[in-house]
Amino acid sequence: MPLGLIFDGYVDEPACLGVPPYVSPYVRYCAGVLRYFDYDVAYYTCDQWRKDPKSVEEALAEADIIAIIAGLSVPGRYRGGSPLLLSELQKIANLNRRGLLFLGGPIASGYVLRGGMDALTIYLNEVDCLVTGDIDEVLYHYLSRREIISHLRRGYGNVNIWSRLGSEVVKLHPWYPWIMAEIELSRGCDQVGAPCSFCTEGTSGEFEERPISDVIEEMKALYKAGVKAFRFGKCANILTYQGTLSSKGRRPNPKALEELYKNALESCPKLSVLHTDNANPKTIVDFPEESAEAIEIISKYNTEGDVLSFGIENLNPRVRNINNLKVDFEEALFAVRLVNEVGGWRPTKRSLPKILPGLNFIVGLAGDSNESLEIHAKFLRSILEEGLAVRRINIRKPMVFEKTPLKTLLTMYPSKVKESRYRKWKEWVRSEIDQPMLRRIAPLGCVIRDLRIEEKVGKLAFGRQLATYPLLVGVVDETLPVGAILTVAVTDYGRRSITGVPFPLDINNCPLSSLTAIPGIGKARATRIAQKRPYASLEKLKEAVDDEIILNVLELFAPFNKFLTCQNRAEHDD
Numbered sequence: 001m002p003l004g005l006i007f008d009g010y011v012d013e014p015a016c017l018g019v020p021p022y023v024s025p026y027v028r029y030c031a032g033v034l035r036y037f038d039y040d041v042a043y044y045t046c047d048q049w050r051k052d053p054k055s056v057e058e059a060l061a062e063a064d065i066i067a068i069i070a071g072l073s074v075p076g077r078y079r080g081g082s083p084l085l086l087s088e089l090q091k092i093a094n095l096n097r098r099g100l101l102f103l104g105g106p107i108a109s110g111y112v113l114r115g116g117m118d119a120l121t122i123y124l125n126e127v128d129c130l131v132t133g134d135i136d137e138v139l140y141h142y143l144s145r146r147e148i149i150s151h152l153r154r155g156y157g158n159v160n161i162w163s164r165l166g167s168e169v170v171k172l173h174p175w176y177p178w179i180m181a182e183i184e185l186s187r188g189c190d191q192v193g194a195p196c197s198f199c200t201e202g203t204s205g206e207f208e209e210r211p212i213s214d215v216i217e218e219m220k221a222l223y224k225a226g227v228k229a230f231r232f233g234k235c236a237n238i239l240t241y242q243g244t245l246s247s248k249g250r251r252p253n254p255k256a257l258e259e260l261y262k263n264a265l266e267s268c269p270k271l272s273v274l275h276t277d278n279a280n281p282k283t284i285v286d287f288p289e290e291s292a293e294a295i296e297i298i299s300k301y302n303t304e305g306d307v308l309s310f311g312i313e314n315l316n317p318r319v320r321n322i323n324n325l326k327v328d329f330e331e332a333l334f335a336v337r338l339v340n341e342v343g344g345w346r347p348t349k350r351s352l353p354k355i356l357p358g359l360n361f362i363v364g365l366a367g368d369s370n371e372s373l374e375i376h377a378k379f380l381r382s383i384l385e386e387g388l389a390v391r392r393i394n395i396r397k398p399m400v401f402e403k404t405p406l407k408t409l410l411t412m413y414p415s416k417v418k419e420s421r422y423r424k425w426k427e428w429v430r431s432e433i434d435q436p437m438l439r440r441i442a443p444l445g446c447v448i449r450d451l452r453i454e455e456k457v458g459k460l461a462f463g464r465q466l467a468t469y470p471l472l473v474g475v476v477d478e479t480l481p482v483g484a485i486l487t488v489a490v491t492d493y494g495r496r497s498i499t500g501v502p503f504p505l506d507i508n509n510c511p512l513s514s515l516t517a518i519p520g521i522g523k524a525r526a527t528r529i530a531q532k533r534p535y536a537s538l539e540k541l542k543e544a545v546d547d548e549i550i551l552n553v554l555e556l557f558a559p560f561n562k563f564l565t566c567q568n569r570a571e572h573d574d
Contacts, residue, residue: 009070009084032166071107104135115397281335366409
């Protein structure tokens, strides 16, 4: 059988993330096309190549078809992997090979690695086809007719076939089964009229939605292949999925969302994560009743810790007008309030909230100035003072692409934000807003389940859940190995991360560092507790602790009965 090789350089777009543990639809659709034509499929990430270049390059040399998927159109910081660099792409393109090389994904619009930079146009003579359309459709056309046409765009008819055929490729991912499948619901911008100046989603062609039945069939195939975590991420606005057009724009369709989520859970009954990503706050402003119903449905069926990402971008009226942004100060605040009211509930007293807003700010758009930073600071203070919560705050500079209006607008209205002022404001957000929000979202003793340890630094083992924008947790337990999956309880807070200990904590066997991390215990008391282990009774532990208040705090992290055995976890979650 011929061999098709998919090389994953990772992608990040306004409506799609494909950096581990996320597996993008690009990968799975390309695998499906190759399988449709009876190709064996090999799959490697750029991180695998960096770690073991020889074996990956041998596979590249033997492949009959090579599909490289890469490109960023929104800036980000990644813990799961490092996106492919242009220099690395050039090196791979120059490697010895016999097969045709197709390069696709967001990189076709230009290469850029950080915000605040213009994208570079890609010119690689060694690439047989720089795909400006959809790489899956271009591959399909080539394998059908042996004709290379780079700009072809597919419809959703074939996607239903390819997505199911390509589902098994997830087993080749180096993080498998600890992966999260990004599920495509739609493509393009759902807004009527001109798109936001900076966004590449508005340049990707006409808006199109997948049928619910196709989405569910793909999820069933992925579930059968071992995927237990899903995100409806490849969608510009989850609230308007299968919505109807009106004079104000697309009206939410709560019944369609109910059908989508209910069928997803029925088809994948033992899934561990069901999250989403993008929502337009303008939809909430224009259709508050329908939006509230839609968010209520999402929070009914999703798993806790979900995020509804809001493209606030910039609340300066001048910047909004120049860049065609969607919401003003009061509208954005209204949207934050509504999500808190409808979706911010906790399944148990110690759970994370079901779904909260996430805020995206962009500094450096056309016409921007230091005044914008003051407006944003006022906005964030308002959220804090009202007792509202946001799950995370992303602060970015724009990536400037040739095909977006921003490229021209910046020549007419250059940004006047001073770098020193920007850095000072960003530091203020991280120190004065982020940490209070973390305390509000995950209060002391909050239980965070299914955390996977990714790296160890001293006595801390850092891990994350499979989730939309998962919390970074530093677990105080030097004995935990990388790859361990556990439940933790929150003990302290960093600027953008939290600290925790394994839950329930085994008093008789846990390391001294874990005991010391419990609030109020301190090193001296922790040492005294450790020296008198093991404890056969609660009375003996009381003697060692010698403080009823501290004992009550200890029980929050190490629930015990009279024999100091951990009680049923569910008894301590409500």
